[in-house]
Amino acid sequence: MNKNLGEIISRFTGKTILVVGDVMLDEYIWGEVERISPEAPVPVVRVKNETWVPGGAANVSHNVSSLGGRSVIAGVIGDDSPGRKLSALLRKNGIDDRGLMVDPNRPTVTKSRILAGHQQIVRIDREVTHDLTDSLRADILTSIGKMIEEIDGIILEDYAKGVINQELIRELIELAESRNIFLVVDPNSYRQLSYRGASLVTPNYKEAVEAAGLGREVELEELGRSLLEKWGSKAVLITLGEEGMCLFEEGKKSFHIPTIAREVFDVSGAGDTVIGTVSLSLAAGAGLEEAASLANYAAGVVVGKLGTATVTPEELRSSLNWQ
Numbered sequence: 001m002n003k004n005l006g007e008i009i010s011r012f013t014g015k016t017i018l019v020v021g022d023v024m025l026d027e028y029i030w031g032e033v034e035r036i037s038p039e040a041p042v043p044v045v046r047v048k049n050e051t052w053v054p055g056g057a058a059n060v061s062h063n064v065s066s067l068g069g070r071s072v073i074a075g076v077i078g079d080d081s082p083g084r085k086l087s088a089l090l091r092k093n094g095i096d097d098r099g100l101m102v103d104p105n106r107p108t109v110t111k112s113r114i115l116a117g118h119q120q121i122v123r124i125d126r127e128v129t130h131d132l133t134d135s136l137r138a139d140i141l142t143s144i145g146k147m148i149e150e151i152d153g154i155i156l157e158d159y160a161k162g163v164i165n166q167e168l169i170r171e172l173i174e175l176a177e178s179r180n181i182f183l184v185v186d187p188n189s190y191r192q193l194s195y196r197g198a199s200l201v202t203p204n205y206k207e208a209v210e211a212a213g214l215g216r217e218v219e220l221e222e223l224g225r226s227l228l229e230k231w232g233s234k235a236v237l238i239t240l241g242e243e244g245m246c247l248f249e250e251g252k253k254s255f256h257i258p259t260i261a262r263e264v265f266d267v268s269g270a271g272d273t274v275i276g277t278v279s280l281s282l283a284a285g286a287g288l289e290e291a292a293s294l295a296n297y298a299a300g301v302v303v304g305k306l307g308t309a310t311v312t313p314e315e316l317r318s319s320l321n322w323q
Contacts (some may be wrong), residue, residue: 003145003224004290005290005293005294005297005320006317006320008281008284008285008286008290008291008294009068009284009294009313009317010065010071010204010313010318011284011285012067012068012280012281012283012284012313013068013069013133013154014069014070015069015070015153015280015283015284016069016070016071016072016150016151017061017064017069017070017071017072017074017151017152017153017154017155017276017279017280017283018071018072018074018099018144018147018148018154018155019057019058019061019071019072019073019074019154019155019157020058020073020074020075020099020140020144020151020154020155020156020157020163020164020168020172021057021058021060021074021075021155021156021157021158021159021163021164021186022057022075022109022114022157022158022159022160022161022162022163022164023054023055023056023058023073023075023076023077023086023100023108023109023152024054024056024057024059024086024108024109024110024111024159024161025052025054025055025058025060025082025083025085025086025089025108025109025110025111026052026053026054026055026056026110026111026113026275027050027051027052027110027111027112027113028050028051028052028053028112028113028115029045029047029049029050029112029114029115030047030048030049030050030051030115031045031046031047031048031049031114031115031116032045032046032048032116032117033045033046033116033117033121034046034076037088038088040077042130042321043116043121045114045116047298052085052086052089053089054086054089054090054093054095054320055109055111056109056157056159056161056272057073057075057155057157057159057163058073058075058086058090058095059087059116059272059310060155060157060186060272060275060276061073061090061276062093062095062273062310063272063273063276063277063310063311064276064279064280065093065094065095065310066093066310066311066312067268067276067277067280067298067310067311067312067316068280068312068313069188069283070094070096070261071094071095071096071162072098072099072147072150072151073090073096073097073099073100073141074099074100074140074144075099075100075101075140075163076100076101076102076103076106076132076136076140076162076163077100077101077102077103077108078103078104078106078107078108079102079103079104080107080108081229082107082108082110082126082308083102083108086108087100089218093175096147098143098147099140099143099144099147101136101140101143101157101260102120103136103195106128106130106162107126107127107128108126108290109125109126109127109159109161110125110126110127111123111124111125111126112124112125112126116320117137127161128161128162129160129161129162130162132162132163132164137167137168140168141162141168141171144172144173144175148175148179149179151179151181151280152181152283153176153181153182153183153184153279153283154172154175154181154182154183155174155183155184155185155186155275155276155279156172156183156185156186156198157186157272157275158185158186158187158188158191158193159188160188160190160191164188164193165193166193166194169193169194169195170196173195173196173197173198174197176197176199177197178227180202182199182279182282183197183198183199184199184200184201184202184275184278184279184282185198185200185201185202185233186201186202186203186271186272186275187201187202187203187207187211187231188207188319189203189206189207189208189210189211190210194231194232195231195232195233196231196232196233197232197233197234197244198231198232198233198234199233199234199235199282200233200234200236200237200239200278200282200288201227201231201233201235201236201237202236202237202239202271202274202278203227203236203238203239204238204239204240204241204271204310205238205239205240205241208223208224208227208236208238209223211227211230211231212226212227212230214226214231220238220240220246221254224236224238224246224248224254225248227248228248228249228250234249234252235247235248235249235288236248237274237278237288237292237295237302239270239271239274239299240259241259241302242259243258243259243319244256244257244259244260244296245257245274245292245295245296245299247288247289247292249288255292257290257292257293257296259296259299259300260296260297260300265285270299273298273299273301273302273309273310273311274295274296274298274299275295276298277291277294277295277299277311277316278291278294278295279291280291281294281295294316297316297319297320298311298316300319301315301316301319
């Protein structure tokens with residue numbers, strides 16, 4: 001096991017990460033298929049079980065908590081049953097939900113996946129994506145301001161569901177700079193936003209290509225350098241699926257990390273695990289290369305699980321022996 005990485009994991013406890021963004025409830029409807037419907041050429045799923053887990057920005061918070069850190073979340077839920085269920089799940093997992101605002105005019109974003117065995121049949125999304133009102137976003141910022149002294153780092157999670165906009169990004173980057181703490185962004189490639197001053201932006205390869213607008217034939221090195229310039233962040237970490245990750249920092253050579261996944265069952269939420277692990281590692285005193293390496297190990301663990309999943313410190317330590 002890499003001793004330095006193991007020591008970083010041991011320092012996760014007590015570090016507090018604020019996650020700001022689009023929270024969701026992930027519902028899994030588990031069943032079996034034995035016949036095709038006589039009404040239409042579709043499988044009939046006989047439901048055996050239903051489970052619910054935090055999704056989106058809430059899954060990032062869940063990952064931070066599962067890894068032994070303390071997580072605080074800020075975002076919006078609806079005044080509905082899924083919102084209450086999500087809040088209860090967060091509190092059950094030790095996540096501080098003081099920053100969750102209730103908007104009676106929008107539903108809690110819910111993604112329902114119907115599975116037969118290990119095969120996902122269909123996903124049903126319930127959501128609205130229009131921007132929050134100015135007053136609601138101001139309430140979120142006020143809530144963050146009241147607890148910022150407790151925070152060791154900030155994650156922005158943009159799923160384009162209405163919470164994140166340029167003004168919120170600017171205010172939170174300024175707040176992070178004033179407190180001398182890091183801010184990491186999980187971007188949405190369809191939105192032309194600036195992250196100037198952010199510590200790190202963590203797109204997957206598809207998001208990176210779409211955001212750069214250079215086409216799929218672009219060399220990885222050019223892609224990373226282009227995004228550093230476009231987004232204005234201090235570093236960019238591009239996740240590359242089965243090819244691992246590549247870290248780009250201004251004035252430094254790129255740092256490529258090969259994948260260490262043993263088996264891949266499901267990539268749902270793998271990006272959430274990456275950004276949660278990176279952020280806790282930075283809070284624990286890791287450099288960017290060490291933080292990215294640990295995130296790569298964590299991703300290797302979580303893709304071996306079915307559904308939206310998290311990683312424990314014990315699993316992460318064990319994964320350090322995989323190579």
